[in-house]
Amino acid sequence: MRVSYGLPYVTPDHVIAWERGITSPGNSELTALAGVLWCSPGELVGRPRTLREHRLARGLAPEDVARAVGLELLAYLRMEETDAWRGTDRQSAALADLLGLSLPDLVTVTGRDRKLAELLRNAVTTRRQAPVRSLAKVVPLDRRLLAGVLQQLHQDYHGRMAAAVGRRGGGSGSGDACRDFLDRIVEHFWTTVTTLTTARNGGG
Numbered sequence: 001m002r003v004s005y006g007l008p009y010v011t012p013d014h015v016i017a018w019e020r021g022i023t024s025p026g027n028s029e030l031t032a033l034a035g036v037l038w039c040s041p042g043e044l045v046g047r048p049r050t051l052r053e054h055r056l057a058r059g060l061a062p063e064d065v066a067r068a069v070g071l072e073l074l075a076y077l078r079m080e081e082t083d084a085w086r087g088t089d090r091q092s093a094a095l096a097d098l099l100g101l102s103l104p105d106l107v108t109v110t111g112r113d114r115k116l117a118e119l120l121r122n123a124v125t126t127r128r129q130a131p132v133r134s135l136a137k138v139v140p141l142d143r144r145l146l147a148g149v150l151q152q153l154h155q156d157y158h159g160r161m162a163a164a165v166g167r168r169g170g171g172s173g174s175g176d177a178c179r180d181f182l183d184r185i186v187e188h189f190w191t192t193v194t195t196l197t198t199a200r201n202g203g204g
Contacts, residue, residue, distance in 0.1 A: 005032035030056060051109045052080045054099045069094040085110040103139070104190050112138045113186055120185045123150050124157040141193065145200070149192045156188070157181055 001010045007029060017023045018033075025033055048054040055065055066076035069091045079085050087095060087110070096106045107113050116138050119131050132146050139146070160178050181188065 001032045001036055005035060007032055049108065050083055051085060054101065054105070054109060058099055065098060068098045083111065107139060117186050120153065120189055121182055124154045124185065145193065145196060148196050149189060152192050153188060
């Protein structure tokens with residue numbers, strides 16, 4: 001890496017820190033590391049989670065992404081560095097197309113997963129009207145599908161709660177049985193979306 005890629009400052013300690021997850025390689029460092037190991041940057045990243053990781057997995061430079069989605073380079077780099085996407089709906093759509101993002105990935109990359117989790121937790125733990133309209137602003141899916149997903153999640157949560165109360169006699173620990181469900185509510189949401197969509201399409 002020092003000789004072939006012009007990174008004289010990289011030492012074995014740097015590589016050890018990357019391997020242990022103490023620090024992360026920068027763009028040029030990751031490209032150089034992939035070259036040394038004869039693999040793609042995406043293979044080193046694993047399953048991409050952040051905007052930067054998705055870009056690297058596609059082998060794109062920041063300039064490529066900024067130009068494709070219609071952003072100034074510095075503005076895009078700030079979004080990438082802070083994990084705070086500020087693009088418009090049109091720019092988000094262009095980003096998803098360029099990086100091959102699924103809808104769950106797009107929601108995560110654009111920082112909407114926190115709002116999604118908040119809406120879902122409120123929907124399943126209360127008896128208030130399901131926030132389908134608010135949810136549709138975060139996740140652009142058919143509202144009838146969203147209503148069905150929320151109803152299913154609400155039933156699943158309260159079914160678990162009832163089972164926990166029955167087992168423990170309603171003690172103070174009964175709510176703990178549902179904590180994992182709420183912690184993984186976004187994961188349950190996407191699973192239910194897939195299940196109901198498949199069912200509506202006749203299982204195909």
